[in-house]
Amino acid sequence: MEFLVIALVILIAISVFRFFRQRMYLKTLTEEQFREGYRKAQLIDVREPQEFERGHILGARNIPVTQLRQRLIELRKDKPIYLYCQGGSRSARAAQLLHKKGYEDISQLKGGFKKWSGKIKTK
Template identity: 85%
Template sequence: MEFLVVAIVVLVAVSVFRYFRQRTYLKVLTEDQFREGYRKAQLIDVREPQEFDKGHILGARNIPVTQMKQRLIEMRKDKPVYLYCQSGSRSARAAQLLHKKGYEDINQLKGGFKKWTGKIKSK
């Protein structure tokens, strides 16, 4: 029982640490803030291709988080990166990877695509 309590406390501490560290390099933007800047940035949808085809933000490129390491060459470090996924967890993972690779201006859509009310495109 004691071990379980210690394990839970450690897990919570690690999660809290990651959350606060992530806030130092990832800007979480409301839809209005996101809309203000994404046209001058690299707009990346990190969902899988079949999700992207069902509907995505107009002008977005699809680079799934599962392929991001191999496709970093497609992204510039000198331009802001605007990320989104369905709800926000995959784009947070993508942001962590980009941060480790030296990207600095990383932004995320709060609530993800499911909260987006702007223009979309689908196949």
């Protein structure tokens, strides 16, 4: 029983540490803040291609989080990167990878595409 309690405390501590560490390199922006800056940034939709084709923010490029490691060459380190996915979890994972690879100015859309009310494009 003691082992389970210790393991649970360790898992919670790791989660809290990761949460605060992520806040150091990833800005979570409201839709209004996101709109103000995404035209000057690299706007990346990290969802899968079929999700992207059903609808995406106008001007976004589709680089799924599953392909990001192989497609890093497509991203510039000297320009801000604005990420979004359906709800926010995949863009957070993408931001973590980008941070590890030396990218610094990374933002994500709070609530993801499902909260977006601006212009979208569908195929």
